[in-house]
Amino acid sequence: MTHVGAFRSTSSDAHVTGYCSLRLPVRDLVRSTDFYCDVVGYERSGPSAEFESFIWPAAGAGPWLYLMKATESEFRHLHWEQWGDLHAPFEMFVDDLPALQQRLERAGAKIHSEAHVKGGYLTMGFFDPDGHYLFAVDRRGRYFGMKSQIEELLGRAFSEREADRLQLACAVTAAHDEMDVVQSILSDLRRR
Known part of the structure; x- marks a missing residue:
């Protein structure tokens, strides 16, 4: 094995640039792999090995999710409770949270908190077959919170076209530009 000293850097900077994988202990590797791929929406990287699945x-x-078979004595949940709320070891973005909730319900997964707007984002908490608490956030960002606020200001529901425009604007706009998005959409709606 080559010692780290053999790899000298010419810089004093070192930064985390991302994550390569998250590791999750599971009791039944086949069941967990099927759940994450067939229900949640992950893809298999190939056939599972006897004790691990990427x-x-x-x-x-x-990041990849690295499912690792654990014995009953090795197994631990990675979530915790603080101030009366469950916290997940990681949060996942999804592109259609209501569709994910429907798939989870059809598969018999335990839903902890149904899809709801929290902090302006559509979120949901659920448990996997091993009882790990997981948290999903709709990738459409603040769309749902902003939509209800703008509809309240307008005194009516959005048309399908208006909802599509807001969803697109939220998907491509940083959070600090939200007021610009709201003002642009309101201006557009008032012109009609």
């Missing part, structure tokens, strides 16, 4: 998000970038 899967990755099917619809986007992000």
